[in-house]
Amino acid sequence: MPSHAHPSPDHHPSSPALRAESPDPSPDHRPSPPAPRAESPDPEHPHPDPLHRERSHLASSRAALRAMREDAEALNIADVTANWVNAEVLQGEIDARIKALADLSHTPLFFGRLDYLHAPGIDLAEGAAGENFYIGRRHVHDADGDPMVIDWRAPVSQPFYRASKKDPMDLKLRRRFGYTGGELTAYEDEHLADPEEAALTSRLLQSEIERPRVGPMRDIVATIQPEQDEIVRAGIGGSVCVQGAPGTGKTAVGLHRVAYLLYAHRERLARSGTLVIGPNRSFLHYIEQVLPALGELEVKQATVDDLVGHVEVRGTDEAAAATVKGDARMAEVLRRAVRSHITLPQEPCVVVRGSRRWRVPAYELEEIVRELMAREIRYGAARDALPQRIAHAVLVRMEQAGEAPDDRVQDAVARNAAVKAAVKAVWPPVDPAKLVLRLLGDADFLAEQADGILTPDEQKTILWVKPARSAKSAKWSAADAVLIDEAMDLVARTHSLGHVVLDEAQDLSPMQYRAVGRRCSTGSATILGDIAQGTTPWATNTWQEALAHLGKPDSAVEELTQGFRVPREVIAYASRLLPAIAPDLTEATSIRESAGDFEVRTVAADELDAAVLSACEEALTKEGSIGLIAAEARIPTLRAALEAAGVHCLAPGEETSAESRLTLVPATLAKGLEYDYVVLDEPAAIVDGEPDERTGLRRLYVCLTRPVSGLTVVHAAGLPEQLAGDAG
Ligand SMILES: Nc1ncnc2c1ncn2[C@@H]1O[C@H](COP(=O)(O)OP(=O)(O)OP(=O)(O)O)[C@@H](O)[C@H]1O
Missing domain, CATH: 3.40.50.300 (P-loop containing nucleotide triphosphate hydrolases)
Incomplete structure (x- = not known):
């Protein structure tokens, strides 16, 4: 969910009305007034301020979640389990449930509300009756078992993600909530059944997408697109x-x-x-x-x-x-x-039982082996089947001789040393x-x-x-x-x-x-x-x-x-490589509104390290994570330069924090990751680090597409020709 919502509908005439408790909350981590305590709403006299009502539902839902957790913690398994193995398993499950019921202060309990025109049926809504549903990360129910928050994955939640003016999916209202530091501070309404209201882009969605990145990847459950x-x-x-x-x-x-x-x-x-x-x-x-x-x-x-x-x-x-x-x-x-x-049998298999000898001739063994070979079963499975097949052939002979062997005899024959030896010779492990x-x-x-x-x-x-x-x-x-x-x-x-x-x-x-x-x-x-x-x-x-x-x-x-992720100008720049690396693919669009910072700096070879360092220092003055991406061969030099300048750097995958926001990323490990600001060191070295040009350019494409808010390319060597030209 957005850590900040800018409730300024005036600046965005195309946005749905965004309501907040004050007309101009400053962005990010503004101290919020304390959330109201759970109160029992009086259905006769609802509070006139919808935001107040929603906060009240949030407070009650949190209280209900707390109660669910306490119930789970209070479960006494001594009464229901007879042995310690069951007890261990059950306790493990309970512990997992307790963990899953944690109320994480920075992940809002619900992020949306749906008001249906007609009640969709309790089977679709995790048991909740009525027309209105709060949609959240997990199911929360009250002491009577009635749902207060519906899991986003329940069928009834689907219109939150899919409904549109064209297909309102029986929704009267879709409400999105905005949070600041865990507090509910804004909401945004779409009246899907109202033909007068234009289809609009969501400010809350926009602010979520533009949010600076720190720390590991987060879920997108509040803003999944259709x-x-x-x-x-x-x-x-x-x-x-x-x-x-x-x-x-x-x-x-x-x-x-x-x-x-x-x-x-x-x-x-x-x-x-x-x-x-x-x-x-x-x-x-x-x-x-x-x-x-x-x-x-x-x-x-x-x-x-x-x-x-x-x-x-x-x-x-x-x-x-x-x-x-x-x-x-x-x-x-x-x-x-x-x-x-597998070797086809040359010798017969002779099984001695008591005073009698049973002989399965080589040609018959061969038939068995060929039949197993023709079947599409695993080598090991066929090997396991072979002794029983040979034993069966022995049993047939026993029956022909007037004996009446049962399954136990067949098993015993299958384990007979002569059979084992035959199997080993024909079908070894x-x-x-x-x-x-x-x-x-x-x-x-x-x-x-x-x-x-x-x-x-x-x-x-x-x-x-x-x-x-x-x-x-x-x-x-x-x-x-x-x-x-x-x-x-x-x-x-x-x-x-x-x-x-x-x-x-x-x-x-x-x-x-x-x-x-x-x-x-x-x-x-x-x-x-x-x-x-x-x-x-x-x-x-x-x-x-x-x-x-x-x-x-x-x-x-x-x-x-x-x-x-990638700002418009940056994706356009990176996409210059597409004709050389994947000519059939279409360029991605960027739904980010801010064009992003983008700069290509050309410097002399002996100034490269210093220029990269100063680009990193500039990026550190901004909010969010910074990735310095460079060819593998350049990493030691850059690490030394950063250390000499007293700039601490992390390795990829290490968690960024407010204190430590710069990660030094070898180009080969950049895939899948993202940083608010990327400083890209010497593109030519990244291309040269790969065995062929196409792979090199693809590696470069990966590196160029990591930034969320801005990219600074610093280079001394010539840029690949596909990128040359006016950068802006
Ligand atoms: N619907 C969404 N709402 C908000 N943020 C989103 C949404 N979809 C994706 N994002 C964010 O966009 C960023 C890129 O997403 P993700 O890493 O899944 O993309 P990708 O296609 O796997 O990228 P790559 O090909 O570079 O690995 C992430 O920060 C992700 O949280």
């Missing part, structure tokens, strides 16, 4: 892919979608689990508080590397090797390599890491498995120059870990979650998409990304390709183009 809401509330059955320019709210939408799905399908997802996948730790750290603020504490977060972290990654690949290792054809190579362990070790270390083995799939050159590219001795001592790379993960899945099916959100998806290799895809093979996925921000050599060119590798080829691809 096109975003469609994605947030899309059904759980299908997967959705969102292509969106920088700052269009992809990450925000993905996180709110998880929160929505958890509300709408709580039990199902509690069983199957949800996961948010981001590009790196600092990004995950930046977003980690959004879901807890929405009351969702159970969503796991990981990078793709975490998912496939079966081995310790200590090595790196050249781009060429990583590209081949990440190619989808490697899946076929691995499949072949796993199956190459496969260790995935050892398999990949062999593929990358043994040229002949690789040649055999990759024949007709990878060219001899490609095989040479991925072969280790010095083969590792063991899976433990190998210097595995990130791409190798993905290969091992694929091999593991060939042996035993990977557990699938109920829903996976994949952010910055454009950067994944086909093999990485497969790794993510098998983690939602029976669930659904939300895939978020921007082709123009793809900075890996294997970044995807089209979403169709990516979705096919993920195993979700039929997902809907939606596009978001309305930018909430």
